[in-house]
Amino acid sequence: MKMLIGGKWVDAAGGQTFSRSSPGNGMEVGIYPEAGAEDVDRAVAAARSAFETGEWPYMAAEDRARILTSTAELIRKNADRIALIETLESGKVISQARAEMDWSANLWDYCAGVARTLHGDSHNNLGPNLIANVMREPIGVVSIITPWNFPLLIISQKLPFALAAGCTAIVKPSEFTPGTTLILGELLMEAGLPDGVVNIVTGHGRPAGQRMLDHPGVDMISFTGSTAVGKIAVQSSAQQLKKVSLELGGKNAQIVFADANLEEAADAIIEGAFKNAGESCNCGARLLVERSIHDELVQRVSKRAQSVKVGDPLDPEAQIGAIISPAQLDKIVGFVSRAREGGAGVLLGEGRAPSDAGLYVYPSILTGVDPQMEVANSEIFGPVLSVIPFDTPAEAVAIANQTDFGLSAAVWTSDYERAVAMTRRLQAGTVWVNTYSSGPAELPFGGYKQSGIGRENGRAGVEEFTELKTVQFHFGGRQAWWVRGQR
Structure with a gap:
């Protein structure tokens, strides 16, 4: 399989590949491009272009929602194929992998609804000459790095929420389980997602993952994995004060x-x-x-x-x-x-x-x-x-x-x-x-202490990928500042 950059399926610039053997039987089940820093740079450039000059951030919410809904339907249609790849690469049992296909599709369905209801706020009680809007806008280009334990489910707890907000993204799945994320890329293209809105690179934490954390063209990092690597993500983000959303370890x-x-x-x-x-x-x-x-x-x-x-x-x-x-x-x-x-x-x-x-x-x-x-x-x-x-x-x-x-x-x-x-x-x-492990899409998910920063799922999951902008409208004549200061 190849990587998805700018709407095209491509090899790594350096031509390197890596293989994945199934933990269930030791047999080779996939060969993938080994992305380097140059490939991440290409993916970021495509995502930046799609955000700055493309239609996605300003597309009507109903049109974004239609693509998210179509993706959910395609996940269900291709569930057996995706579940098989997930089982071969991760070693999880096939019955659970099949169940996760529907859980994942439900998240895309939920995000289609949130895309149409995400909104800001308005204020009309600020005096006779002032009204204001508080707008929620997409934060921009997001680096999304996902782990191997729930390959499709965890990307579905991130990517559709970012897309619902109007962001563009670069995604790197774990080197152990890249197959299902690449299939998701195929489904997004089939659903009508514009080129460059989602870019998928495959490879290891270094250099590809580290470059995704450090890249100056990225506005936000969304990472799920170990607490140790989460701390590295925070250190990288501090150099440019990027927003970070982390879902890390637990000892529940x-x-x-x-x-x-x-x-x-x-x-x-x-x-x-x-x-x-x-x-x-x-x-x-x-x-x-x-x-x-x-x-x-x-x-x-x-x-x-x-x-x-x-x-x-x-x-x-x-x-x-x-x-x-x-x-x-x-x-x-x-x-x-x-x-x-x-x-x-x-x-x-x-x-x-x-x-x-x-x-x-x-x-x-x-x-x-x-x-x-x-x-x-x-x-x-x-x-x-x-x-x-x-x-x-x-x-x-x-x-x-x-x-x-x-x-x-x-x-x-x-x-x-x-x-x-x-x-x-x-x-x-x-x-x-009196229960354990349920997680409806409507409910936010995340942790205290070293279990993470921010929340996934629910309305909070979409709001993580937004910035607030205050816009003030003044009417009538404006009193000079030195006159106001004398009152």
Whole structure:
């Protein structure tokens, strides 16, 4: 496949390519251009031209909305093809990849509606000679850098929102999973998007990704990935005072009280910890359980976890597929090993699952975890659940809030007064009560602390890509300033 720059499918200027092998079986599944700084410069120039002289920023909202709606329809039409590529490149199970196609399309549909309702404000009570408009305008050219864990879904949490606001963009998907983003480029062209509005480059963080952060022709950076790389993005943006939107790591807690529905909680705990092989910023990696029900809930969770099927991502019955890379697999195994050496009990699963060529790991449940342990505070990005008991709501809040992250949390209780009190004290951008992991397009998503800056989804997700402009209209004669100053 080739890159999309200025409405044309092109190779890298230097002619270099890289390949992607499937983590599920080790077979090569794609060959892509290896973009360099020159290719990013070409993409930025195309996006800048489309923004400065093209029709997109000033196109009627109904026309932009029509293209976004068409894109949603094309995603659904091509869902099987996109899901297959996503499964081959990421290692996620095919059933989940197919579900993500509809979630992604829904975001494009939502943005079509927001494009038509995005508006500013007006003021007519500023005195007899002054009225004013506060206008929302597109911020300009946006560098969008996306990760490998939800390739189509995460670009759909960014790109349609930027387009709804009237921005143009340069997109770089992860080098592990570029295929679905390039297919999205094909669909955008088929939907009628003007040339240069969206440009897609493929390659690695250096030099392509770094050039996208540093480029003086870029007005905003939108990045999803690790907190460590997010800090690099902020450092780069500081040189030119670019706006930055970051969705970063998480170390999320599900807090279960004794009066909760334990059967439903157990199901959500398994989903939260092991879905997408735990390779999710929203992974419910910590289970905080009231001590009086600790043993009962752990038994329920363990029983369910034993039936979770690890296997070939293309197997429709598999629930946990392959891990994205050998380095990530080693990282997961290392966390579990060090936790065991530090005194945690490994109730379920430890180490690699056998495979001739793929990268698989058993889901793990760790008990006796001290809140200060590494495994209780660092993001693992793998199917590892740490169980921590608590005695009081205050203690649960303290444990939940002690990490550097603040992305999401869940509270399980039948006492809604307690639930409300907990939601007010938890430092997280999303708090679920008696559920986990739902995320309608209408609701903003983002984190506290080192989990990010800004919000995606909802009206806030579009407003991230806008600037406010105040326009004042004066009527009648203007009194001289020195006369006004004497009053």
